[in-house]
Amino acid sequence: MKKSIALLFCTVCLFANSFSQTNDAKMKTFIDALMKKMTLDEKIGQLNLPGSGDIVTGQASNSDIGKKIKEGKVGGLFNIKGVDKISAVQKIAVGESRLKIPLIFGMDVIHGYETVFPIPLGLSCSWDMDLIKKSASIAAHEASADGICWTFSPMVDIARDPRWGRIAEGSGEDPYLGSQIAKAMVQGYQGDHFSKNYNIMACVKHYALYGAAEGGRDYNTTDMSHLRMFNEYLPPYKAAVDAGVGSVMASFNEVDGVPATANKFLLTDVLRKQWGFKGFVVTDYTGINEMVAHGIGDLQTVAARALMAGIDMDMVGESFLTTLKKSLQKGKVTEQQIDFACRKILEAKYKLGLFENPYKYCEEQRAKTEIFTDANLKAARDVAAQTFVLLKNDNAVLPLKKSGTIALIGPLADNKENMPGTWSVAADFSKAVSVIQGLKNVAPDVNILYAKGSNLSSDSLFDVRAGMFGKSFKWDSRSAQQMIDEALEVANKSDVIVAALGESAEMSGESSSRSMINIPDAQEDLLKALVKTGKPVVLVLFTGRPLTLKWEQENVPAILNVWFGGTEAGNAIADVLFGDVNPSGKLTTTFPQNVGQIPLYYNHKNTGRPLEGKWFQKFRSNYLDVSNDPVYPFGFGLSYTTFNYSDIKLSDTLLKGNKTLTASVQLTNTGTRKGKEVVQLYIRDVVGSITRPVKELKGFQKIELNPGETKTISFKITPDDLKFYNADLKYDWEPGEFIIMIGGNSRDVKSASVNWVK
Ligand code: BGC
DSSP states (O other): OOHHHHHHHOSGGGGOOOGGGOOHHHHHHHHHHHHHHOOHHHHHHHTEEOOOOOOOTTTGGGSHHHHHHHTTOOSEEESOOOHHHHHHHHHHHHHHSSSOOOOEEEEOOOSBSSSBOOOHHHHHTTOOHHHHHHHHHHHHHHHHTTTOOEEOOOBOOOOOOTTSGGGGGSOOSOHHHHHHHHHHHHHHHHTTOTTSTTOOBOEEEEETTGGGOGGGOTTOOOOOOHHHIIIIISHHHHHHHHTTOSEEEEOSSEETTEEGGGOHIIIIIIIIIITOOOSEEEOOTTTTTHHHHHTSOOHHHHHHHHHHHTOOBEESSOHHHHHHHHHHHTTSSOHHHHHHHHHHHHHHHHHHTTTTOTTTTOOHHHHHHSSSOHHHHHHHHHHHHHHOEEEEEGGGOOSOOSSSEEEEESTTTTOSTTSSOSOOTTOOGGGSOOHHHHHHHHOTTSEEEEEOOSOSSSOHHHHHHTTOTTOOOOOOOSOHHHHHHHHHHHHHTOSEEEEEEEOOGGGSSTTOOOSOOSSOHHHHHHHHHHHHTOSOEEEEEEOSSOOOOHHHHHHOSEEEEOOOOOTTHHHHHHHHHTTSSOOOOOOSSOBOSSGGGOSOOTTOOOOSSOOOSSSOOTTSSOOSSSOSOOSBOTTOOBOSSOEEEOOOEESOSEEETTOOEEEEEEEEEOSSSOEEEEEEEEEEEOSOSSOOOSOEEEEEEEEEEOTTOEEEEEEEEOGGGGOEEOTTOOEEOOOEEEEEEEESSSSSEEEEEEEEEO
């Protein structure tokens, strides 16, 4: 829609100036004038974000939603795809509602739009902030070309329980890395400001502590000390706020006995007052209504509590729409709070430039030419290859030769639908590249023999639950033995076996918790049969969470963890398998030996009886039946080359006050290929007024070295890096001894000690 036509529909835009010329005062004047004209119902209407239903272009005006929009009862809509549909509903808002206030359009653009990037847990394993920022920026560019101006991302929930399916949507277990990624994602989506046409407004979620659900069961209770909350779980949300995120989504879980959606401490005391958040807060999907089941009141009560706690927009449940007026009459909420929330929504629309041009994101030409472009696909392929983690590579099985015969086996080998991974709302699955296609593209001279080998699991009902949203695996009715026999026949004709196994895309993500986190049984049986052949086996492992891989680590020669790599997964996997790209991903979550060890994370406390030396020791903190070690520690990942770390050199061993310490190592590429290494800095605060973790990530650098090349890698450390929230929740550092550690993962580090006095 052309701007001139847009203006006809928008009388309020006469008051608006372009955001770039304006400032807060101008925005305030504009919104004051608009709000003066608004009735209470219209104000409450702005707080309503209903489910979009099935909006059919041409009939939008007569739909239920259309009616509500005309009545000024809708502030925005989400997960509608396509400029035609979006402009049709926007036209109702700015053409047929009394005050012609434009709608805001959101979507779960979580890891790409139509061009899908790896799932966020995979992206985090790149440890490359520029790359992550670029993926978010491409996602914003595509989404903004298709009518979307608001994304429900980044998801920054710290997760230390791999049973929780939504661990796939975040950046793992570490608050420092999680904070860096939160910032990079917000900057990627919003650019220098989300008022620009190619940028969209981000929404950090799920505030707060959603990743700490008891037992890893989704939506479950969380309960933790404020010390843990502030030191370990809140930092990434704060980092997003500091980076200027435009909106925040409240989480489903309770915190301190009050659901986050009605939690004044979280939403007002911390978010608004301590952190100075200026944007708006939206609930999660029916988050207010669910507080009835949480048991804190009837719908009217919980809606009033949500508003008074600091919620500005109600997603799907329409509880604000149906109860706030009554609550105001009864004195349960204040007009001031309704005004505050309404103002926040209008400010976001103003900043997005929607008052000036409600069709700003609806240029058909952009939708035709700027989505799923060759350049974006290339970027998706490059990014995906950086997220794969090489877990094992005995006898240099990898990289593979681009000749000979490969047996490609497994239910994920010839499957497009599952490549994008969970939450790929805008994707066309048929356009994703499967492993078999990728192998053929990259190594056309290789003879590829394919067999499915097994179903996803041995239970057809499980396979249905694990294959929702158009990602189903066709159930193969042959017996497990018949399928394995076919696979072995193929395997026996090959030089090397590539087994594409693991989870389906929907085995992680929302409401996809698992009590066992192994490779599903049917595939495990298949893998064991393949290993038994004695041929070299490469496990290409698909997963949205850490899995228990003890047997695999002990028995399979090579393991490449590829998460869910997005649209270009198959090509990127082939790039790495054949050595066109040297893998450099490093884990951002600990991989436990078994479920009983969970939670298992690198930055734990020491306890009064730590296990020192070998397992087992009576009266020490350990188990009778399993050691405390993970299969793979946080930060771990191999390469086709090898790296050597020298001892640490410190610029000083006694520091005073605000000095800067430089800690450096010499890093040498001791192998025969060019490769990238993520050099990680950890610090331990040996004695504190409260107990401190055994180590905490405080810095990292991704370095590329040629074979034989050595570089000095230096980290600058200041007292800011030593700060933590103490028992009074004061953020400060304490003098004493600090152990500085540098290495290629959280377990294998060099260390040196300094004393730092105030
Ligand atoms: C999820 C959110 C998502 C929302 C909107 C909810 O079920 O928890 O992460 O943004 O739906 O689709």
